[in-house]
Amino acid sequence: MSETYTFTPPAVVSVPVVGSPARFPVHRVYCVGRNYEDHAKEMGHSGREPPFFFLKPADTVVVAEAGQTATIPYPDLTSNFHHEIELVVAIGKGGRNIAAADAFEHIFGYATGLDMTRRDLQSDMKKTGKPWCIGKAFDHASPIGPITPAAQAGDITQAAIWLQVNGSDRQRSNVAKLIWNIAETIEQLSKGWELQPGDLIYTGTPEGVNAVVRGDVLHGHVDGLTDIRFQVV
Template identity: 75%
Template sequence: MNFVFSPMPTVSVPVLGMAARFPVHRIYCVGRNYEEHAKEMGFSGREPPFFFLKPTDSLVVVDSAQTGAMPYPSLTQNLHHEIELVVAIGKGGRNIAASDAAQHIFGYAVGLDMTRRDLQNDMKKQGRPWCIGKAFDHSAPIGPITPKAQAGDVDHAEISLQVNGSDRQRSNVAKLIWNVAETIEHLSAAWELQAGDLIYTGTPEGVAAVVTGDTLVAQITGLGPLHVQIG
């Protein structure tokens, strides 16, 4: 097949213990999926889950024992960190029941949903889509994927983020409003999931601004940590 210009290479994420890499199809994100974070954003209760997407090439892929570089984005004065458990889908499907969700999961990773909060808030006030606040270049750092069988009890794992060595976010995945299986059920009712999809499952409370030079260490028990420096 001929193209008018060379296509971009496939975006992929390393897998712990494997030479083969995980090819990425789409990036789905769940909004306000921890109760305390929903409250700090001005909401409360167990509202129906809602989703937004990031472009595949917004990933900043960071291998084990490395520190990734994320450039400080344009147009913002209020860049926020949001640590998230990322679910890597290995088997696609539509209308997947929560009870069957586990068989569709390949593995898990630590991710950051970086947010231009000022731009997001401006769009919210105007009733406009807020892609500019969420789906910008380099907005989705991710560490290596840990295969499901090696990840341990992810549903009850501690999740935490430190900035320059100080705690910013600390919670437990068990506090998700919609757990991983329920999220897959809701998401697959709206889109047909494909092998290669990544699901950023939401962030706990404690989101705050970072500036150029800050070093972020994101950790979830049982998974490889994610180190990122804001450039």
């Protein structure tokens, strides 16, 4: 007997895969905070602090197809809307307590992504010790491009990563500068949650985060992956 629902369930959130007609269904979106030293410093912190994580709903994901400029609505309640360019790791094999030495066996592929932030709301919540989901987990907060399978991505651990806004540099660094590298991040994250196929891990952003306004065009790049373009509307 087939199940019935009180309303039509939402469609599965998914991301295109480079070279394949199949799409990657999204389970959860994990984000790593302050995972580049210079960004940690610009946010008032420094050093190799223990990693910390926050989550965004899967339906915050918005996709820029290859060669297209997608849109991000300027969100309500903020006047300080920030970009954060990130390498995104797509998990293809789940697990709990995954050793760093085994982490790459669990990776399906990689994508270029943006962790968009209502910085003023996040800062206000921090000042009063309240959760800052409202600053990070809002609609359209997780832009992403197509996922490149791991075998096609080259040496992602040494990849340049950058973001331009309206053709001018805002962020420019290298994945090698991650405080907690990809394998270590998966090891630590899988201690707190059982990772599942379909999980996306936004691995952190380098220095240079700043505000965008309506009309701005964001162009993100990670070596070996598909570039992304988004316009704020």
